[in-house]
Amino acid sequence: MGLIEFKKVSRIYQVGDHEQKALDNIDLDIEEGKFIVILGPSGAGKSTLLNLLGGLDSPTNGEILVEGKDISKLDNNSLADYRASTVGFVFQSYNLIPTLTVFENVSLVKEIVKDPLSVNEMLNEVGLEDHKDKFPSELSGGEQQRVSIARALAKNPKILLCDEPTGALDSETGAMVLKVLLNMARNYHKTIIIVTHNQNIAKMADTIIRVKSGHIREVIKQDKPLSVDEVDW
Amino acid sequence: MLFKKLLRTIWHYKAQFISMILMVLLGVGVFVGFQGEWKSIEVDTHEFYASTGFADYRLVSETGYSEEDMNKIASIQGVNKVSRYVSVKTNETKENDVIAVTVTTNFDVSSFIVTKGEEYNASALNTIWMSDLYAKANDYHIDDEMTLKYGAISLTGKIKGLIKSSEYLICTPGENQMMPDYKTYGFVYISPEMYKQALGGFELYPEIHAISNLSKKEFSEAANEKLGKTNLILTKNEIPSYSEAQGEASEGKTMASILPVVFLGIAVLIMATTMQRLTINEKTQIGTLKALGFRDSRIVKHYTLFGLFIGVVGSVLGIGFGYFIAWFIFNPGGSMGTYFDLPSWAIHMPWWTFLVVLGIVGFMTLISYISAKNMLKGTAADALKPFTPKAMKRLKIEDSKGWRRLKFATKWNLRDLFRHKARSGMTLFGVFGCTVLLIASFLMMDSMVGFVNKFYYGSMNYESQISLKEDTTNEKALEIATYYNADYSASTNVSLNEEAIAMDIYDINHDYVRFLDTNMNYVNLKDDGVYVGQRLMESNHLKIGDTFTVSIFGSDTTYTMKLTGQLRTLTKGVVMSKKYADEKGIEYKINQVFTNTKKDDISAHSDFISTIKSRNDIIKSFDSFMEVMYTMIGALIVLSIILGIVVLYNLGTMSYFERYRELSTLKVVGFKDKKIGKLLITQNMWLTVVGFILGFPAGIGITYILMKALAAEYEMMLIFGWMTFLIPVVLMFGVSLFVSWLVARKNRKIDMVEALKVPE
CATH class of the missing domain: 2.40.70 (Cathepsin D, subunit A; domain 1)
Known part of the structure; x- marks a missing residue:
């Protein structure tokens, strides 16, 4: 059994009079410590998959087992605990708190996690130790995303979920952010799941999951994924 | 098409629109209502004075005036009408009530209006026109017979008409009694012929009443010259039925010029902030319309309509509500009805009230116009960008030693307050304003209660007050x-x-x-x-x-x-x-005797006793008198609380929506609803504490000004009782906590997926 299992999971949205199936009866198995890329066009259902796994949304049908525990049955408070302890999020739009400094944005996790990683250590890892007293608005997009990565990892989660983490960045900055992300994830033995349009990112993945129209079309395992530096950005 | 969009936008922001309309409604309503109260007293009493020929001047002489004297006064240039007049307190034989028997020789002066029965007849004998309220209180009907006694003189007649007279607009016998009590005191009019007959052909009119436009100096000089002696001349301002009624109007005017203005100010300023924020929320749509090719003027017109819509709807409803408030305070069935005996209780408004309301509609329209104009600044691309609040800067307090030791929630809330200064300021202002209103209301109440207690339970240290008959x-x-x-x-x-x-x-x-x-x-x-x-x-x-x-x-x-x-x-x-x-x-x-003997035990010397009042009777009468004030203050308290709820809810919701993305992030990171709710509540409570601390002395200050302004009516001083301290604290913090809780509950419904999709 893998770290994550999707068993016949569907997510159906009611749009006006008709139903829209964002995910349709999917099965999926993800192993621990792997780097997974979910690829697919817009509206394929890849973000829905990520949101369900992150406990931001609940499936209409099916079970989502994480470490053997079905998170689809959890109530609001238990889901919050799950999000605090098991998953870390990195978003395309960073979602930092504008009124907190870099240090404080990362320190946020201390409010909800009993044994977080050192905030200073995380900031060193992402190369922002000299910017810790700045506010998000004083940072570039790439720097903000690195803060977001530091914050996600500071919780010491098992799984790191990234939704188009380089979507708002130019390719050079995007590559740099990915490098930081992958290095940290590997150093800290995290399972990373990235949702993206970007085919280049897929070249670095252990597993590529192709999603289309709410179905999983293909799961490709790569024995020799490329490193960030090997990818032609 | 844009009109459809207008309606749908209103529907989309229904909570904000409703709260804005409510704020205008409350602000305008309280303002209009309190103006209507004093204006109605002023107009209705003056119409009554005019219809019953209330005299401008009264010449008083114990020895009385002859018809010739009256004619001399009538011949003064500038004197329009004159009458000889007498009002004498008699005793009614059935219950021994005190009845003022009144005679006016010219029915155009100091007369009455008939509410039921026969019209006045100057030569009618054995005919009595009786106060309709006295008749009602004592079960007298038309054609009932009654006898009145004054010493050895006895008057018997049939009641032929029920009446009201402005001479008895406030029908009290004096002697410390401030409120009418129709059960024990009333008035009747009889004809001069019947009066003459009762006195056995003799006439005694101790007063001449005159309606004149002359000044008191002009009238006095002319009257003294005509009569060849110095006369005591009273103006209508020295007659309680005039001075007290006008005092009540001026007291209402004073009240209306302070507290309801504060009330309106709070409502309008907070409404303006909400309107501006609403336009900010619409920035992307404004940009889209501009990018599509709509002219700025058309877009501005579209968004200006929002302010106009809220202004017009809120004001129209507010005016209606204002009329209700005015009626609530000024109606024959309420506390005012036990004070005044008026034939008409129509509600009147000062004309400028409507100008003020029009100004408010204009102001709100202007705010929408300016907000939309600001959103359209620059190119279409600029307009398309969503509004971003000012970038966060370090606060000065962050350099202090203690800052780093502060909890995350404290830092977050402090920075948020300073980042959204306008919103925080308005919340603070809302709490401040409501505190001022509550403190002022309760302090007024405390001062009145304190004064009444000191006066009636201390100054009046007797059990019964005996009023002696005039011939004792x-x-x-x-x-x-x-x-x-x-x-x-x-x-x-x-x-x-x-x-x-x-x-x-x-x-x-x-x-x-x-x-x-x-x-x-x-x-x-x-x-x-x-x-x-x-x-x-x-x-x-x-x-x-x-x-x-x-x-x-x-x-x-x-x-x-x-x-x-x-x-x-x-x-x-x-x-x-x-x-x-x-x-x-x-x-x-x-004429007054104060004793510790109980009212019921006073029977000796009853031939010389006009009335006996227990201390409780007098206190009850004053309580009714104060009820008018209590009604106004009570209405203000209730409306202040409603305004507080609407204002805080509106600003709380605004704050919630502006921080929606941040709150979603916290939720995604793993914060529980309760913890996020606590963050929101904490911020509101801080603002409540600061607003209350600032509002408390300001409320005392406003009350002090109010008391000064009311000094012509009451000689009170500020008395701080438990009400001033306890109730406003409980109410303000209760309201704030309740509203914060309502807003904080919303975070349960945050859609994390949708919230975080929106690009920054």
Whole structure:
């Protein structure tokens, strides 16, 4: 059994009079410590998959087992605990708190996690130790995303979920952010799941999951994924 | 198409629109309502005075005036109408009630209107026109017979008409009774013929009433010259039915010029902030319309309509609500109805009230216009960008040592407050304003209750107050006072600088009547001079140690007296001890006796007793008098609380939506709903604490100003009771906590997926 299992999971949205199936009866198995890329066009259902796994949304049908525990049955408070302890999020739009400094944005996790990683250590890892007293608005997009990565990892989660983490960045900055992300994830033995349009990112993945129209079309395992530096950005 | 969008946008922001409309409704309603109250008193009473020929001047003489005297006054240029007039207190034989029998020789002056029955007939005999309220209270009907006695004179007649007269607009017999009690006191009119017959062909009219446009000086000079002697002349301002009613109107005007203006100010300013924020939320849509090719003027017009819509709907509803508030305070079935006996209770508004409301609609439209204009600045691409609040900068307090030790929630809330200064400021202002209103309302209430308690439960230290009949001699009065082991007083009206005031002479041996000094402490009357209240001191520019002269009504006698102290009094008058009065040779007639004997045990000497009132009767009467004020204050308190809820809910919701993305992030990171709710509640409570601390002294200040302005009506001082401290604290923090909780509950419904999709 893998770290994550999707068993016949569907997510159906009611749009006006008709139903829209964002995910349709999917099965999926993800192993621990792997780097997974979910690829697919817009509206394929890849973000829905990520949101369900992150406990931001609940499936209409099916079970989502994480470490053997079905998170689809959890109530609001238990889901919050799950999000605090098991998953870390990195978003395309960073979602930092504008009124907190870099240090404080990362320190946020201390409010909800009993044994977080050192905030200073995380900031060193992402190369922002000299910017810790700045506010998000004083940072570039790439720097903000690195803060977001530091914050996600500071919780010491098992799984790191990234939704188009380089979507708002130019390719050079995007590559740099990915490098930081992958290095940290590997150093800290995290399972990373990235949702993206970007085919280049897929070249670095252990597993590529192709999603289309709410179905999983293909799961490709790569024995020799490329490193960030090997990818032609 | 844009109109459809307008309607849908209104629907989309229905919570904000409803709260904005509610704020305008409340602000305009309270403003309009309180203006309507005093204006209605003013107009309805003046219409009544006009329809019953309320006199501008009254000449008073104990020896009476002849028809020839009256004609002389009538011949003065500038005098329109005159009448000889008498009002004498008689006793009704059935219940021994006191009835003022009134006669006017010219029905155009100091007369009445008939509400039921026969019209007036100047030559009718055995015919009585009776106060309709007295008739109702005592079960008298048309064609009932009644007998009235004044000493040996007896009057019997049939009730032929039920009436109202502006002479008895506030129908009290005096003697400390401030509210009418139709069960025991009323009035009737009879014809001059019947009066003459009752006196056995003799006529005594101690007053001439005149309607004239002349000034008092012009009238006095002309009247004295025509009659060849100095006359006591009273203006209508010295007659309680006029002065007290106008005092009530001016008291309402004072109230209306302070607290409802604060109320309106809060509502309009917060509404303006909400309107501006709403336009900010629409920035992307504004940009889209601009990018599509709509002209700026069309877009601005579209968004200006929002302000106009809220302004018009809120104001129209507010005016309706205002009329309701005015009616609530001023209606014959309410507390005002027990005070005034008016034929019409129509609600009137000062014309400028509507101008103010129009100004508010204009202001809100202008705010929408300016907000939309601001959103359209720059190119279409600029307009398309969503609004971003100012970038966060370091606060000065962050350099302090303690900052780093602060909790995350504290830092987050502090920075948020400073980042959204306008919103925080408005919330603070809302709490401040509501605190001011609550403190002012309760402090007024406390001061009134405190004053009433001091006055009625302390100053009136007796069990019963006996009013003696007008023909009781001083010897007999002293006999009665001795019999009942009582203190006594002699009250008469005198003129001080041409103003009619009361002169009360007391002989206090049992401490049954006590007097309050300016600090609300009880003092004994010294025998070296007289005492007056604050109002008389101010209006006559008197200070302690000064001497002044009063003249006795109906005679040329004057007395010069020394001012030895200041008292807090209910009535405008001079108070002195019997010893000082004797020393000055003042003639007086004892008319009040104060005893510890219970009302029901007073039966001896009943032939000389006009009325007996227990202390409770008097307190009850004053309580009804204060009820008018309590009603106004009560309405203000309730509306302040509603305004507080609407304002805080509106700003809380606004704050919630502006922080929606941040709150979603916290939720995604793993914060529980309760913890996020606590963050929101904490911020609101901080603002409540600061707003309350600022509002508390401001509320006291406003009350002080209000008390000063009301000094012409009440000689009160600020008294801080438990109500002032406790209730506003509980109410303000209760409201704030309740509203914060309502807003905080919303975070349960945050859609994390949708919230985080939106690009920054």
